[in-house]
Amino acid sequence: MAKERVVSxxxxxxxxxxxxxxxxxxxxxGQVPSVIGVGLSPSLGMRKGHVIDIEExxxxxxxxxxxxxxxxxxxxxxxxxxxxxxxIEAFDSRGVIAISGSEIMVEDVxxxxxxxQAVSIPSNRRILHIEPKSxxxxxxxxxxxxxxxxxxxxxxxxxxxxxxxxxxxxxxxCVDQAGVDIDSLVPATIAISEAVLTKRQKELGVVTIDIxxxxxSVSVFEEGTILHSVxxxxxxxxVTNDIAIGLRTSIDTAEKIKIxxxxxxxxxxxxxxxxxxxxxxxxxxQTVSKKYMAEIMQARYYEIFSLxxxxxxxxxxxxxxxxxxxLTGAAVKAPxxxxxxxxxxxxxxxxxxxxxxxxxxxxxxxxAYATALGTLLWGVREGQRCGSS
Numbered sequence: 013m014a015k016e017r018v019v020s021x022x023x024x025x026x027x028x029x030x031x032x033x034x035x036x037x038x039x040x041x042g043q044v045p046s047v048i049g050v051g052l053s054p055s056l057g058m059r060k061g062h063v064i065d066i067e068e069x070x071x072x073x074x075x076x077x078x079x080x081x082x083x084x085x086x087x088x089x090x091x092x093x094x095x096x097x098x099x100i101e102a103f104d105s106r107g108v109i110a111i112s113g114s115e116i117m118v119e120d121v122x123x124x125x126x127x128x129q130a131v132s133i134p135s136n137r138r139i140l141h142i143e144p145k146s147x148x149x150x151x152x153x154x155x156x157x158x159x160x161x162x163x164x165x166x167x168x169x170x171x172x173x174x175x176x177x178x179x180x181x182x183x184x185x186c187v188d189q190a191g192v193d194i195d196s197l198v199p200a201t202i203a204i205s206e207a208v209l210t211k212r213q214k215e216l217g218v219v220t221i222d223i224x225x226x227x228x229s230v231s232v233f234e235e236g237t238i239l240h241s242v243x244x245x246x247x248x249x250x251v252t253n254d255i256a257i258g259l260r261t262s263i264d265t266a267e268k269i270k271i272x273x274x275x276x277x278x279x280x281x282x283x284x285x286x287x288x289x290x291x292x293x294x295x296x297x298q299t300v301s302k303k304y305m306a307e308i309m310q311a312r313y314y315e316i317f318s319l320x321x322x323x324x325x326x327x328x329x330x331x332x333x334x335x336x337x338x339l340t341g342a343a344v345k346a347p348x349x350x351x352x353x354x355x356x357x358x359x360x361x362x363x364x365x366x367x368x369x370x371x372x373x374x375x376x377x378x379x380a381y382a383t384a385l386g387t388l389l390w391g392v393r394e395g396q397r398c399g400s401s
Contacts, residue, residue, distance in 0.1 A: 015037075016035045016036065016037055017035065017036045018033065018034070018035055018036075018084075018086055019033075019034050019035075019036060019045060019092070019388055019391050019392050020032065020033045020034075020080070020088045020090070020091045020092070020192075020388070021091060021092045021093070021094060021384050021385070021387035021388035021391060022073065022076070022077075022091040022092070022093050022094065022187065022192075022384070022387070023093075023094040023200075023381075023383040023384035023387060024055065024058060024069070024073065024093065024094070024095070024183060024186075024187075025055055025058070025096065025224050025225055025226070025383070026055060026058045026059055026060055026061060026097075026224060026225040026226030026227070026247070026249065027054070027055055027224070027225035027226075027248065027249070027342065028052060028053070028054060028055050028225075028342070028380070029051075029052070029053050029054075029055045029072050029073055029075075029076040030050070030051065030052055030076065030380075030381060030383075030384040031049075031050065031051035031052075031076045031077055031079065031080035031088070031091070031384070032047060032049070032050055032051075032080070032376060032381070032384045032385060032388050033047070033048055033049035033050070033051075033080050033081075033083075033084040033086065033088060034046055034047045034048060034369075034371060034388055034392075035048055035371075036392055044368050044369065044370050045368075045369060045370065045371070045388060045389065045392050046369075046370040046371035047369060047370070047371035047372050047373065047375065047376055048083070048084045048085070048086070048371055048372065049080040049081065049082075049083040049084025049085075049086070050079075050080055050083060050372070050375045050376060051075075051076040051077055051078070051079030051080030051081070051083070052076060052079060053072045053073075053075035053076040053079065054072060055069070055072055055225075056068045056069075056072060057069030057070075057071075057072060057186075058226070059226060059249075060097060060098055060226035060227055060245065060247075060249070061095075061096050061097015061098060061099060061100070061179070061226050061227055061243075062097060062099065062179050062182075063179065063182040063183060063186060066182065066185065066186055066189075069186040070186050070189045070190050073186060073187060073190040074190045074191070077190060077191075077192065088192055089192060089193060090192055090193040090194070090195050091187070091192050091193075091194065091195065092194075092195045092196050092198055092387045092388065092390065092391035092394075093183070093187060093194050093196070093197050093198065093387065094198050094199075094200055094203045094383040094384060094386070094387035095140065095175065095180075095183065095197050095198065095199055095200060096199070096200035096201075096222070096224055096226075096227055096229055096243065096383065097175075097179065097226065097227055097243060098226070098227045098243050098244065098245035099175055099176040099179050099243075100140070100173060100174070100175050100199055100200075100201070100229075100243040101137070101173070101174055101175075101242075101243070102171060102172065102173045102174070102201070102240075102241045102242065103171075103172055103174075104145070104169065104170065104171055104172070105128045105129070105131050105169075105170050105172050106128060106167065106168065106169055106170070107124045107125060107126070107127030107128030107129070107130070107167070107168045107170065108124070108127060108165065108166070108167045108168075109123050109124045109127050109165075109166050110164060110165060110166075111163055111164050111165065111166055114162050114163075114164075115160060115161070115162055116149065116158045116159055116160065116161050116162070116163065116166055117159065118159055120158075120166055121147075121158065121159060121166075121168075124147075124166050124167070124168045125142055125144060125168060125170060127168075128142065128168050128169075128170040128172070129142055129170075129172065131172070133174060136176055136177050136178070137174040137175065137176060137177060138174060138175055138176075138177045138180055139172055139173070139174050140173050140174060140175050140180070140197050140199050141172075141173040141197075141198065141199050141202055142170050142171070142172050142173075143170060143171040143172075143173070143202060143237075143238050144168050144169075144170050144171075144237075145168075145169045145170060145171055145237045145238060145239075146168075146169050146237060147166065147167065147168050147169075148166075148167040148168075148169075149161050149162075149163035149165070149166055149167075150163045150164060150165050154235075156236065156237075171238050171241065173199045173201065173202065173241065175197075175199075180197065183197075184197075195391060195394075196390075196391065196394065198386075198387045198390050198391070199229075199241075200222060200224075200229040200243075200383045200386075201220075201222075201229045201230070201231045201241035201242075201243065202231070202238070202241075202386075202390065203382075203383050203386030203387040203389075203390055204220045204222045204229060204231065204340055204364070204382045204383055204386045205220055205231055205233060205238070205386065206385075206386040206387075206389040206390045206393070207340075207364070207366050207367070207369075207381075207382045207383075207385040207386030207389055208220065208338050208340060208364035208365060208366065208367060208382055208386070209233065209338065209364075209367070210367055211236065212335070213233070213335040213338075214233040214234075214235075214236050214237070214335075215234075215235060215236050216234075216333075216334040216335040217232075217233065217234040217235075217329065217332065217333040217334050217335055218232075218233050218234075218333055218335035218336060218337070218338065219231065219232045219233075219320070219324065219329075219333055219336075219337045219338075219357075219359070220233075220337070220338045220340065220364060221317075221320055221337055221338070221339050221340070221341075221344075221353070222339075222340040222341040222382060222383065223247055223248060223316060223339070223340075223341040223342075223343035223344050224247050224248065224341045224342065224343065224383075225247050225248045225249045225342070225343065226245075226247050226248075226249055227243050227244060227245055227246070227247050228243070228244040228246055228247050228316055228319070228320070228341075229241075229242075229243050229244075229341075229383075230242050230243075230244065230320055230323055232323075232324065232327060232329055232333070234329070234333070239327055239329070240323065240326070240327045240329075242323050244316070244319050244320070244323075246312075246315065246316050246319065247316075247341075247343060248341075248342060248343030250312055251270060251274075251308075251309055251312045251313070251343065252266045252267045252270055253266070254308050254309070254311070254312050255269065255270055255305055255308055255309065258304070258305070258308040259300045259304070259305060259308075260298075261289060261293070261296045261300070262293065262295050262296060264293070264295075265289055265292060265293040265295065265296045268292040268293065269287055269289070269292060269300075269305065270305075270309070270346070272292065273287050273302055273305065274305070274306075274309055274346045274347070275302075275305075275306045275309070275346060275347045275348055276306060276309045276310045276313050276346055276347070276348040276349055276351075276352055277306060277310070277347060277348035277351065278303050278304075278306035278307045278310055280348075281302050281303040281306050282303070283301075283303055285301070285302040285303060286299045286300065286301060286302060287299065287300050287301075287302050287305070309346065310348075310352065313346075313349060313352045314352060314356060317352060317353050317356035317357060318356055320337075320356075320357065321356055321357055324357070330358075331357070331358040331359060333359055335360075336359040336360030336361055336362065337353055337357055337359050337360070337361045337362075338361075338362060338363070338364035339353060339361065339362070339363055339364055339379065340363075340364040340379040340380075340382035340383075341379060341380060341382065341383075342379070342380035344363065344379055345379060345380070350362070350363065363379050364379055364382055365377055365378075365379065366381070366382070366385045368389060369385060369389075
């Protein structure tokens with residue numbers, strides 16, 4: 013029987029916790045994981061990517077893990093953890109080393125990446141991930157993989173992603189007390205690209221926009237490498253809060269009607285279309301205008317995509333990404349969201365669905381699973397790079 017490796021990912025969001033379990037067949041090259049289990053639970057102990065209740069978060073993680081284990085029929089002992097939240101920040105750095113031998117080895121690449129991390133960062137931050145953008149050997153620049161080349165000086169330009177130490181430690185504590193080991197922490201900005209982007213899109217120039225409950229993760233790629241990433245402190249929760257305030261309803265009712273009746277296209281809704289809140293809530297019994305709710309939602313989504321546009325302007329890519337924008341996250345599923353993105357960004361826009369996944373695909377063929385699937389794929393490829401079975 014072919015040797016199989018079980019890989020699991022855990023996406024701890026501010027609204028939902030998702031677990032994905034997959035098997036990778038070592039004999040078949042181990043490239044495309046086959047999903048065998050999926051777990052889902054509400055995330056009641058998180059807010060905007062921060063743990064606000066450790067006991068509740070542990071309980072929710074255990075619930076999602078048990079869900080996935082039942083479906084997969086295998087125990088989950090360790091996971092790759094997808095991490096999002098407005099506390100995540102990124103910057104670019106350079107590293108330079110001298111080459112002892114004439115030929116560049118894998119060890120030299122590891123050394124130069126270490127040199128790029130030797131930068132001064134605030135004491136309350138921790139490096140979560142380093143992504144090489146390009147290498148230079150002596151005078152030759154723009155190299156993707158320098159291993160095997162000859163030279164005396166190796167340089168790297170790297171993208172470094174950091175998180176606030178207290179938030180990272182709280183999250184690690186929750187996962188640890190839920191009874192599983194962490195293989196690695198993967199920032200959502202990196203994970204999402206693994207799930208929904210093709211090599212061609214990354215070469216041409218593309219932006220991924222993941223609108224979660226508590227934050228929006230944005231990553232820009234060009235010439236096959238990451239150009240810019242940022243986590244914006246707005247998301248689906250802000251939309252829900254706006255509805256609750258605008259329609260004078262409870263947060264729970266606002267969330268329910270957002271999912272069931274939400275739209276960001278008020279022009280397509282008749283003035284007389286109303287929502288009877290008593291059908292979704294015992295507390296709220298009034299009727300509200302469906303068109304007014306769409307206007308509230310439209311305003312917030314305009315703001316989110318305007319913030320993304322500002323980030324694209326900052327890196328000189330506003331309206332200049334041929335592969336356009338890919339939308340992921342549970343909050344992009346409201347009718348009309350791609351239309352607003354197209355209008356604000358001036359780019360081709362499409363929904364982001366997983367590109368390299370097999371198995372029970374119908375369970376995860378959803379933009380809301382982009383971080384969980386991307387974290388899983390990152391784990392599979394990291395395992396191959398490390399030569400693990």
